[in-house]
Amino acid sequence: MKKPKDNKSTKRALSKTKQTNGKIIRRRNSQKTTGQPETKRAPSLAKQLFLIIIATSLVITAFVSWMILTKPERSLPVTDKTDEKHYFSDSKYKGIRSKFVTRSSKKEATSLEYPVTDNNKINKITSSIIDRYDNDFKHLLPGGSGIKPMTQTISYQVSYNTSDYLSIAIYIKQDTHGAHPLSATSFWTFDKNTGAAISLDDLLEGDENDIKALLDAAKKSVKKTLEDRKKPEANLEEYLTKSTLNNFTISNNSITWPFGQQAFLPSSYGEIGINLPAKDLATNLQHPLARKLLNIPEPKKMPPTKPALPQANPSANCPSGRCVALTFDDGPGPHTERLLDILRQHNVKASFFVLGSKSSSGTHILRRTASEGHYIGNHSWSHANLSKLEAGSIHKELSQTSEAIYKATGKRPSSMRPPYGASNHIVASEMKKLEMSSIMWSVDTRDWADRNSIIVCNRAVAGASPGAIILMHDIHSTSVDATPCIIDALKKQGYSFVTVEQLFGKLVPGETYHSNP
Ligand code: ZN
Numbered sequence: 001m002k003k004p005k006d007n008k009s010t011k012r013a014l015s016k017t018k019q020t021n022g023k024i025i026r027r028r029n030s031q032k033t034t035g036q037p038e039t040k041r042a043p044s045l046a047k048q049l050f051l052i053i054i055a056t057s058l059v060i061t062a063f064v065s066w067m068i069l070t071k072p073e074r075s076l077p078v079t080d081k082t083d084e085k086h087y088f089s090d091s092k093y094k095g096i097r098s099k100f101v102t103r104s105s106k107k108e109a110t111s112l113e114y115p116v117t118d119n120n121k122i123n124k125i126t127s128s129i130i131d132r133y134d135n136d137f138k139h140l141l142p143g144g145s146g147i148k149p150m151t152q153t154i155s156y157q158v159s160y161n162t163s164d165y166l167s168i169a170i171y172i173k174q175d176t177h178g179a180h181p182l183s184a185t186s187f188w189t190f191d192k193n194t195g196a197a198i199s200l201d202d203l204l205e206g207d208e209n210d211i212k213a214l215l216d217a218a219k220k221s222v223k224k225t226l227e228d229r230k231k232p233e234a235n236l237e238e239y240l241t242k243s244t245l246n247n248f249t250i251s252n253n254s255i256t257w258p259f260g261q262q263a264f265l266p267s268s269y270g271e272i273g274i275n276l277p278a279k280d281l282a283t284n285l286q287h288p289l290a291r292k293l294l295n296i297p298e299p300k301k302m303p304p305t306k307p308a309l310p311q312a313n314p315s316a317n318c319p320s321g322r323c324v325a326l327t328f329d330d331g332p333g334p335h336t337e338r339l340l341d342i343l344r345q346h347n348v349k350a351s352f353f354v355l356g357s358k359s360s361s362g363t364h365i366l367r368r369t370a371s372e373g374h375y376i377g378n379h380s381w382s383h384a385n386l387s388k389l390e391a392g393s394i395h396k397e398l399s400q401t402s403e404a405i406y407k408a409t410g411k412r413p414s415s416m417r418p419p420y421g422a423s424n425h426i427v428a429s430e431m432k433k434l435e436m437s438s439i440m441w442s443v444d445t446r447d448w449a450d451r452n453s454i455i456v457c458n459r460a461v462a463g464a465s466p467g468a469i470i471l472m473h474d475i476h477s478t479s480v481d482a483t484p485c486i487i488d489a490l491k492k493q494g495y496s497f498v499t500v501e502q503l504f505g506k507l508v509p510g511e512t513y514h515s516n517p
Contacts (some may be wrong), residue, residue, distance in 0.1 A: 014390045091115070093158040107141045110134070110152040115168060121195025126170060129186045130154050151175045159251035165198075165293060166190045167249035169258045180267050184260040187249045189293070199246050203255075203290050208444045208463055209514070210284035211242055217281060218245060218257070221274050232267055237385070239264045239419055244272075247477045250293050253278050319503040320493045322466045325503045326350040326486070327441060329379055329417060330475035332362030332369070335480045340368060342480065346487045348497040349373050353417040353439070356401030358379035359408060366408035375499035376409060377439060378402055378416035387422040394430040402434065415439045415500065423512070432508070432510035439500050439507075440471050440472035442515035447479040457485035464490055467516035469500065 084103045091098045099114040112134060114127050137152045142215040153173045160167035169187035176182070188197040200201045204210045226234060239435045244264045246355050247255050257274040261267040278285055278294035285296055328339065331354055343350055352369055354376060357368060370376055380386060380397040389397070398416060415437045418427055423438060431438055443463030458480055460470050470486075472479045487497065501507060 020452055032406035056274060082426070088116070090331045091158075091349050093161055095161070096158065105149070105383055107149055108152065109149045110137070111154070112152075113155040115158075115170075115280065117192070117193040119190070119192055122166065122190050122192070124189065125170065125190075125195075125197065126156070126186075128288075129170055130172075133174070133184070137174050137176070148177065150177060152397045158334050159249050159256070160189065160293070164192055165250070166192055167251065169249055172260070178463055180261070181272060182261070185246075185258050187258055189250055190246050197247060198241060198289070200248065201246075203287065203293070204284070205287045205289075206462065207284075207287070209442055210287070212348070212444070213281060213284040214255070214276065215240070215242060215245065217276050218274050221276065222272055226269065226273055229270065234269065237422065251275075251459075253295050255281075258372070259460040285342075316344065317498055317505075318408070318496065318497045320494060322493070323498045324464050324467070324490060324495050325469045325498055325500045326452050326472065326483070327353060327439070327469055327500065328381065328472050328479070329353045330355060331474040332358055332365040333475040335477045336362070336365050336474050337368070337461055338477075339474050339480045339483060340365075340372060341485075342483050343374070346484065346491075349375070349489055349499050349502070350497065351377060351439075352501045353377040353379035354401070355379050355383055355406065356397075357383075359401070359404035363408045366405060370409040370411065373499075375501050376405055376411075376413055377414045377500070378405065378436065380416070380419050383419045385420055385422045386418050386427045387424045389426075391426050391430055397431070398430060398434055398436070402436075414509075418509075428510065428512070435509045437507040438512040439469065440512060440514045441469045443468050443470040445470065445479070445482075447472050447476055447482070451478040453481035453485065460486045461489040461493075463496065465515075466495075467503065469503070469513070469515050 008447075009402065058189075075395075083105065087100050089098050089100065095118060097116040099116050101110070101112040101114070103110040112130055113131055114123075117121055118246045121494075133154060134152070137150070138202065141150060148441075151174070154170065154271060156170045157169055158168050161342060167187070167189045169185055172182065172184040172186075174182040181484065190197055200211060200214070204214070219240055222234075222236055222240060226232075249258060254275050254277045256276070257271050259274065261269075261271050265272060278290075278296055282296055285291065285294055290296065326348070328336075329352075331352060352374055354362075354366065366376060378398055378401045381401045381415060383395065384393075384397055386394050386397060395399070402412050413436065416431050416434075417439050423442055428438070442465075443460060445459045456472070460472070460482070464470065474480060490497075500513070502511055507513070
């Protein structure tokens, strides 16, 4: 693109030199004819010759200098000739300039636009991403001259820009003549004062309920996009996680994720942007930073975060008024008895949501669990995602497990917890038929992800509030190790430990419980 322009300027420079030459000669000539008297003709001829020689040598010197000055570029082999240019320009965004880098050769046509803000930390983060993609691109350039230049365009857009915060998205498009042109994005919402990117945890102060609500809304939005595009269903439970959504942008009072291709689904699904209007999630976005960024007015009265929750039965066994329920899923397992020992030492009652498939080998553990005053609930037979099963299979998963628990303890469970928290109206209807309620949780320790008892303990303690249900798994020894730490810390804060049945007084079949209140 830039090469022909350069040739033009070369020609311009050359013709200018020739013109200069002509002018000099003309001036000398005219000086001779008008300024010199006729009588001095003979010496005048010698002088004239002398002047011509001087002028000619001046022109030659100028031409040679020009040759030397332009030599490095001209001496490059044609195939390697890359014309890289840098320049700065104001952007349309307040306080942000753009640095443009363009490269043009037979191999590539590249155009990069770097945002340049007043904060060097922000500039470093954004430019390092651009440079990383650019380096990958450079490595893909062919050794010789390509048949058709590979193209690369990296640009950015700002969707939110105040004196304190900045949402920016970088769009990377590369066509390296492979099967699929690359279309990727990177985006952040920055704190302009610190230069740090704001995470989802920062936005929602680590509130697991609110994060889960956002995650659910995001999954719903992606599901709708896939349906609209007539794409096959994707396992969003697995692919669309909290860490996928950790970076976000703010745009028009919405939280947006301008994902490119392959951000969390295969490239055949295309680019998948997620846009969640704040007004639809207002109850989950009451944290000060979220309210500020998303323009959510201070509520006159805090709306209930969980509408239509069953009220605590006055007979609920919580004399302290500060009760939490520790719940353990996926057992019985090799660490369950050690956990029972710990609970007995601390005189704490807990709830266990057990798998039917593990009950036959663990009958004696179930019997001990029940006899020591803990609550046993149903967690399906095979840890199936019940929301993907038909009514008959859901019924079988639940009823066989209840039967196994009954055989071991003489009591049928009054509640179930759907594996992965995945439920739908069919699951709800089957559980009601079996006279069970559904017990979810309000504090997710993510103990299966972080097998670290200190992290698990910290999450449980940080998330606890009166009426909370804390989710853990007794199949991990680190979770069992974390239990004394949780009990000690929460007891110091005046909490008592109850089973889920005690927490709600009476569990109503068909109801779903997250916490009380
Ligand atoms: Zn489970």
